[in-house]
Amino acid sequence: MSRVPVTLREARVDDALFLLGIWQDSLRMADAQDQLGDLETIIRDAGASPDQRLLVAECGGETAGAVYLRATTFGPLNLEPTVQIFAPHVVPSFRRRGVGRKLMESAVVFAEERGVRVIAAAGSAAGRDGNRFLARLGLGAQAVMRVAPTAVVRSRLNVVGRALPHHARMSRSPKQSSAVGELLAARRSQRRSNTVA
Numbered sequence: 429m430s431r432v433p434v435t436l437r438e439a440r441v442d443d444a445l446f447l448l449g450i451w452q453d454s455l456r457m458a459d460a461q462d463q464l465g466d467l468e469t470i471i472r473d474a475g476a477s478p479d480q481r482l483l484v485a486e487c488g489g490e491t492a493g494a495v496y497l498r499a500t501t502f503g504p505l506n507l508e509p510t511v512q513i514f515a516p517h518v519v520p521s522f523r524r525r526g527v528g529r530k531l532m533e534s535a536v537v538f539a540e541e542r543g544v545r546v547i548a549a550a551g552s553a554a555g556r557d558g559n560r561f562l563a564r565l566g567l568g569a570q571a572v573m574r575v576a577p578t579a580v581v582r583s584r585l586n587v588v589g590r591a592l593p594h595h596a597r598m599s600r601s602p603k604q605s606s607a608v609g610e611l612l613a614a615r616r617s618q619r620r621s622n623t624v625a
Contacts, residue, residue: 432488434530439471439482439494446484446491447471450517453552470496483534485518485527492522495531497538502546511539513549516558528561588614 439447444467448460455463474482479500485493496514501507513535518527539547549567551558592614 431525434492434525434527435486436483436530436534437486438475439484441468441471443484443491443494444468444471447494450494450519451515454515481534481538483531485522485531487522487525487527490522491519492525493518493527493531495534497535499538499542499544502548508546509542509544510546510548511535511542511544513547516549516551516562523557532565592617 444464447467448463452463455466458466471482474480474496479498481497483495483497484491495516498512498514500510500512502510513532516528516531518531535547547567548570549562551562588611592610
């Protein structure tokens with residue numbers, strides 16, 4: 429049996445429902461209608477920008493996967509030109525047919541067209557198979573992005589502040605005025621008390 433060829437095309441607005449099905453965990457927390465609206469905007473913006481590409485993979489006329497590409501810098505502090513790959517996804521029934529390879533190949537071509545030497549991929553932390561695939565292609569872990577609601581971080585900072593020894597709360601130097609400084613001071617104090625005991 430011959431392998432069905434995989435083709436790529438730019439996403440159209442009518443792909444939004446398919447993309448919602450495969451990318452729902454990557455979208456903002458909202459109802460499905462708002463998420464669809466977000467995807468339609470993302471599709472239009474990608475189609476209008478030379479620095480973005482949203483591609484849909486087809487296999488035998490069926491949608492089989494998608495990837496979002498963006499040419500930018502590595503980050504706000506590292507201005508190395510980079511092609512960022514977001515949410516490369518292959519529909520489970522189309523895995524092991526070359527769809528993932530074709531999606532990643534499109535990222536390489538996108539980078540080569542722009543003379544960009546670095547590619548960075550963002551996959552789901554829970555997506556073990558996807559992360560293994562990216563590792564096999566030579567993409568190593570560079571950073572860990574941790575995410576939490578603002579209110580949760582605020583409440584945890586308040587807990588950290590209350591856990592500080594009284595003298596650390598009362599007489600802070602300018603360096604210790606930040607939450608990071610407070611946390612480090614609390615850890616040092618805790619280590620000292622453990623050493624004495």
